[in-house]
Amino acid sequence: MYRSHTCGELRIEDQGKQVTLSGWVQKTRDKGFMIWVDLRDRYGLTQLIFDEQRTPKEIMEKATQLGREFVIQVKGEVIERESKNPNMPTGDVEILVSELTILNSAQLPPFTIEDETDGGEDLRMKYRYLDIRRNPVKNKLIFRSKVAMEVRKLLSEKEFIEVETPVLIKSTPEGARDFVVPSRMNEGQFYALPQSPQTFKQLLMVGGMDKYFQIVKCFRDEDLRADRQPEFTQIDCEMAFVEQEDILNTFEDFTRRLIKAVKGVEITEFPRMTYEQAMKKYGNDKPDIRFGMEFGELNDLAKHKGFNVFDQQELVVGIAVPGAASYTRKEIDKLIEWVKRPQIGANGLVWAKYNEDGTLKSSVDKFYSEEDLKTWAERTGAKAGDLVLVMAGDADKTRTRLSTLRMHLGNELGLRKADEFAPLWVVDFPLLEWDEETGRYHAMHHPFTSPKPEDIKLLDTEPGKVRANAYDLVLNGNEIGGGSIRIHNKNTQAMMFNHLGFTPEEAKAQFGFLMDAFQYGAPPHGGIAFGFDRLVAILGGQETIRDYIAFPKNNSGRDVMIDAPARISEDQLKELNLEVIS
Numbered sequence: 190m191y192r193s194h195t196c197g198e199l200r201i202e203d204q205g206k207q208v209t210l211s212g213w214v215q216k217t218r219d220k221g222f223m224i225w226v227d228l229r230d231r232y233g234l235t236q237l238i239f240d241e242q243r244t245p246k247e248i249m250e251k252a253t254q255l256g257r258e259f260v261i262q263v264k265g266e267v268i269e270r271e272s273k274n275p276n277m278p279t280g281d282v283e284i285l286v287s288e289l290t291i292l293n294s295a296q297l298p299p300f301t302i303e304d305e306t307d308g309g310e311d312l313r314m315k316y317r318y319l320d321i322r323r324n325p326v327k328n329k330l331i332f333r334s335k336v337a338m339e340v341r342k343l344l345s346e347k348e349f350i351e352v353e354t355p356v357l358i359k360s361t362p363e364g365a366r367d368f369v370v371p372s373r374m375n376e377g378q379f380y381a382l383p384q385s386p387q388t389f390k391q392l393l394m395v396g397g398m399d400k401y402f403q404i405v406k407c408f409r410d411e412d413l414r415a416d417r418q419p420e421f422t423q424i425d426c427e428m429a430f431v432e433q434e435d436i437l438n439t440f441e442d443f444t445r446r447l448i449k450a451v452k453g454v455e456i457t458e459f460p461r462m463t464y465e466q467a468m469k470k471y472g473n474d475k476p477d478i479r480f481g482m483e484f485g486e487l488n489d490l491a492k493h494k495g496f497n498v499f500d501q502q503e504l505v506v507g508i509a510v511p512g513a514a515s516y517t518r519k520e521i522d523k524l525i526e527w528v529k530r531p532q533i534g535a536n537g538l539v540w541a542k543y544n545e546d547g548t549l550k551s552s553v554d555k556f557y558s559e560e561d562l563k564t565w566a567e568r569t570g571a572k573a574g575d576l577v578l579v580m581a582g583d584a585d586k587t588r589t590r591l592s593t594l595r596m597h598l599g600n601e602l603g604l605r606k607a608d609e610f611a612p613l614w615v616v617d618f619p620l621l622e623w624d625e626e627t628g629r630y631h632a633m634h635h636p637f638t639s640p641k642p643e644d645i646k647l648l649d650t651e652p653g654k655v656r657a658n659a660y661d662l663v664l665n666g667n668e669i670g671g672g673s674i675r676i677h678n679k680n681t682q683a684m685m686f687n688h689l690g691f692t693p694e695e696a697k698a699q700f701g702f703l704m705d706a707f708q709y710g711a712p713p714h715g716g717i718a719f720g721f722d723r724l725v726a727i728l729g730g731q732e733t734i735r736d737y738i739a740f741p742k743n744n745s746g747r748d749v750m751i752d753a754p755a756r757i758s759e760d761q762l763k764e765l766n767l768e769v770i771s
Contacts, residue, residue, distance in 0.1 A: 190209060191209070191211045191262055192209050192210050192211045192262070193208050193209045193210075194208050194209075194210060195210075195230055195231075195232035195233070196210055196212050196228050196229055196230040196232055196233050196234055196235040196279070197230070197232030197233020197234070197235070197278060197279060198232060198233075198279075199235060199267055199279050199282050199284075200278075200279070200281065200282065201269065201281040201282055203267045203282065204267050204268065204269055204282060205266065205267060205268075206266070206267045207264070207265070207266055208264070208265065208266075208267055208284065209262065209263070209264045210228055210230075210235060210237075210262070210263050210284065211230070211260070211261070211262045211263075211292070212228045212229050212230035212235075212260070212261070213228070213229050213230070213258050213259070213260055213261075213295075213322065214226055214227070214228065214229075214255050214256065214257055214258060214259045214260075214261060215227035215228065215229040215234060215257070215302075215303075216257065217252075217255055217256075217257075219253060222240075222241045222242075223238065223239065223240050223241065224238070224239040224249070224252045224253065225237065225238055225239075225283075226239070226252065226255060228261070228263070228284075229322075231327065233277070233278055233279060234277055234279065235279045235282075235283070235284060236270065236274075236277075236279070236280075236282075236283040236284070237263055237265070237283065237284045237286050238268075238283045238284065238285055238286065239252040239286050239289075240285065243285060244285070244286060244287070245287070248286060248287070248288065248289050251289050251291065252286070252289060254291070255291070256294070256295065256297065257295065257297060257298060257302070258295035258296075258297075258298055258302065258319075258322075259291060259293070259294055259295050260291075260292040260293040260295065261289060261290060261291055261292060262289075262290040262292055263284060263286045263288065263289050263290075264286070264287055264288040265284040265285050265286040265287045265288070266284070266285045266287070267282050267283075267284060268282065268283060268284075268285050269281065269282060270282055270283045298316070298319050299312060299316055299319075300312055300313065300316070300319070302319055302322050302323055303323065304323065304324050304325055306323060308320070311743075311749070314741070314743060314749050314750065315749045315750055316750070317739075317740055317741075317750045318750070321739065325736070326736055329729060329736050329737045330737070330739055332451075332725065332728075332729050332737070333725045333737050335451060336447070336451055336721075336724070336725050336728060337404060337721070339447055339450045339451055340404065340424055340447065340721075341404070343443055343446055343447060343450075344402045344424075344426070344443070347400070347439065347443070348399075348400055349400040349401065349402040349426065350398055350399075350400060350401055350402070351401075351402055351403055351404075352393060352398065352401050352402075352403060353403060353405075354383070354386040354389035354390070354393075354403065354405065355383070355389065356382060356383065356406070357370060357380040357381075357382070358380060358381055358382075358383050358389075359380070359381060359699075360379065360380075360381035361381070361388070361699050361700065365384055365409040365410065365411045366409070366410035366411060367381040367382065367384065367408075367410060368381065368382040368408045368409075368410050368419070369381050369382075370382065371765045371766075371767055373764055373765055376766050377766060382408035383405075383407055383408065384407055384408060384409050385407050385423060385425065385718060386403060386405055386407075386425050387635060387637065388637075388700070388702075388703050390403075390425060390426075390427040390716060391427070391637065391675055391703065391706075391711075391714065392702075392703065392706055393427065394427055394428075394429045394675075394711070394712055394714040395706045395707070395709065395710070395711045395712070397429075398429075399428070399429045399430075400426075400427075400428050400429070401425075401426065401427045401428075401716075402424065402425060402426045402427075403423075403424075403425045404422060404423075404424055404425075404721060405422065405423055405425050406420055406421070406422055407420070407421055407422070407423050408420050409421075410746075413742070413744050413745070413746060416667070416723055416726075416732060416733060416734050417734075418722065418734065418735070418738065418741055418742055419742055419746045420742075421720065421721075421722050421734075422720075422721040422722055423718045423719060423720060423721055424670075424718065424719040424721050424724075425716070425718045426440070426672075426716050426717050426718065426719075427714060427715070427716035428714060428715060428716060429712040429713070429714045430712050430713055430714070431674075431713065431714065431715050432674065432713070432715075433616070433658055433660065433674055433715065435715075436660070436672065436674070436715050436716070436717060437461075437614055437660060440662065440670065440717055441459045441612075441614075444456070444459075444612060444662065444664075444670075445459075448610055448728065451728055452610070452728060454608075454610055456610060456612060459612050459613070459614060460478070460613055460614070461613075461614040461615075461616055462476075462613060462614070462615055462616070463615070463616055463617040464615055464616070464617050464618045464619065465617070467615050468588060469484065469486070469588075470483045470484055471483065471484065471592060471595070472484060472588035472589055472590075472591050472592030472595070473588075473589065473592045474615055474618070474661065474663075474668075475615070475661065475663045475666060475667060475668045476592075476613065476663065476666060477596065477599060477605060477611070477665055477666025478611045478613055479599075479604065479605060479606065479609050479611045479665060479666075480599050480604035480605065481509075481511070481570065482508045482509060482510065482511075482595050482598065482599070483508070483569075483570065484506050484507070484508060484569075484588070484591065485506065485507050485508070485509075485565070485568035485569035485570065486504065486505070486506050486568070487505040487506060487507055487565060487568055487569075487579065488504065488505050490561070490564045490565060490568060491505045491557075491561075491565070491579070491581075492505060494556050494557060494561065495556050496553055496556040496557070498539075498581060499539075499581050502581040502582050502583075502587075503582065503583055503584045503587075504581065504582065504583070504584040504587050504588070505579060505580075505581045506579070506580060506581075506587060506588065506591055507539075507565060507568070507569045507577050507578060507579035507580070507591075508569055508577070508578055508591060508594075508595055509543075509566070509569040509570050509571035509572070509575045509576070509577050510575060510576040510577075510578060510598055510602075511572075511574075511575055511602070512574050512575065512602075513575060513576035513598075513602075514542040514543055514544055514545065514573075514574050514575055514576050515574070516542075516576055521538075521540055521576075524538060524578070524594070525537055525538045527594075527597065528580075528590060528593075528594055533590050533593055533594070534586070534590065535580060535582070535587075535590045535594075536582070538578050538579065538580060538594075539551070539552055539553055539578075539579040539580075539581075540552050540576060540577065540578055540579070541553075541562045541565055541566070541576070541577040541579070542576055542577075543562075543566050543571045543572065543573055543574065543575050543576070543577065544573065544574075545573050545574050546573075547573055549562040549563060549566065551577075562577075565577050565579070578591075578594065580594075596666060599666075605665065605666070607730035607731070608730065609665075610664060610665060610727075611664070611665060612662060612663065612664050613662075613663040613664075614660055614661070614662060614663075615660065615661045615663055616659070616660045617641075617656045617657075617659075618633055618634065618656065618657045618659045618660075618661070619633050619653065619654075619655070619656065619657065620632070620633060620638060620640045620641075620644070620652075620655040620656060620657040620659075621633060621652050621653060621655060621688070621689075622653075623653060629689075629690045630652055630653070630688065630689065630690075631689065632685075632689060633657065633659070634657060634659050634671070634673055635673075636682075636685060636686060636689055636700075637673075637675045637676055637682070637685075637703075638657045638658065638659050638673040638674075638675065638676070639657070639658040639673060639674045639675055639676045639677075639681075639715075640655050640656070640657060640658065640685075641655070641656045641657070641658055644656050645681075648684070648688055652688060657673060658673055658674035658715070659671070659672070659673035659674075660672060660673070660717075662717070662719075664724070664727055665727055665732075667723055667727055667732060668720070668723075669719055669720055669723055669724045669727065670717050670718060670719040670720070670724075671717065671718065672715065672716050672717030672718060673715060673716075674713070674714075674715035675714050675715055675716070677707065677711040677712065677713050677714060678707065678711075679704055679707040679708060682700075682703075682704060682707065683696065683704070686700070722734040722737055722738060725737045756769070
């Protein structure tokens, strides 16, 4: 038996017990006549004591050989600590060691394995197995497991059946590049790794499974950032004989109960907002509604006053920054430089201070009277003490830029609190979006999304105005889930493929299996997929997903720990009938 207890288990009530512990050496303190060792495992720390008055000489000598991260086993008596540590759950006791076994020695690790480490991210990624020993990473992975267990429990209670779908599938256009896998047995042919189990979950509805879910790996070969990985995890769900309202109600309850179970927070409201409203009020389709700063459109108030910067633009729009009228000119100039960065691309900002005494002062006083500025304040919701910031330009780009500024200010002013949760349904997305490069419409979500029945007539005349039976669940300014009611009729699906530019032959080649299945009685169905990594990170109080994944890739899509991707041997290439040209 390697251990009778874990390193986080023993308390003062265990005093006098003979115990066996195993773990890693966190640190040692050698006073010559006495040695203390902090022993660590997944469950916590326990202090060991080696005392030349009470510990056999050969055990004392062996204890002097211990280094950081040695794997050891000890046996001894639980005794009360003279100097207790109230910050440790085991801080009232220590183990007087009578036997010591070195199970494995260890090299000095390349960074300190403590909560606060001296290791940079690249170094820690290379030695991820060491990084996992640190509490911040370990606890995130434990938290991820807890969320996964709650997800399975809650969906099972709602009679969802977990079904695994294939990982080696056919390449289909779903918005991002596929990862492809050559087939040795089928020369010149390739599998693709699934971007999502979309078609398979629809086939499960045709198969009568009625309610399906899966915590599933998905793969997309796309440019990466902090909240993206080439392989990621979804909570994938589908239901038969449902309309949009059924989906929203089901997963509103699921999300409410999940947040309550893992965070102890009661969510009472799940407001709804159309895509159009979200873009006009917040400039993006996943707004953080934990704080205000809603957009106020100022075209009718700010144009035609002789200020050409506004007169010549499609949109003039502003926000009110609470309490920021006290900003100095230097602080405002810093914001102006921030929005001029290439990442944002704005030409600048116009500002107006709504002073505490009720007066208004702006950077454009030459063109606008105090009465004019008061109308800006009213439109943006500014109060005395607030700062109004205004942008102008192309409507879509300006909304995006102002949205980015709004989120930046939300962070700077401490308005985005990690322990607050504000969910939001965004509905009525456009069905199609125009792609300038290809010169045609693409599905905003995927080709199987159903249009609003009342908008189908617009497909031939005004396709850009057709709304989708689609919905996103937003939490704290992040999309955590998205889905739609699916097309379940073969003729409607064929019409959709036609509007997306597929010839009947291309549609048959890509999706013939699904079209065939629809001929055998496909029920009305719809679903949603949650980004599991992102959901876990947000519930954990962060927005980057990397630390919630055991072995993540870096921003170049590389696993620097195992050095992947890597070239394969000539024999493997030959067996797969492949040739690398470089």
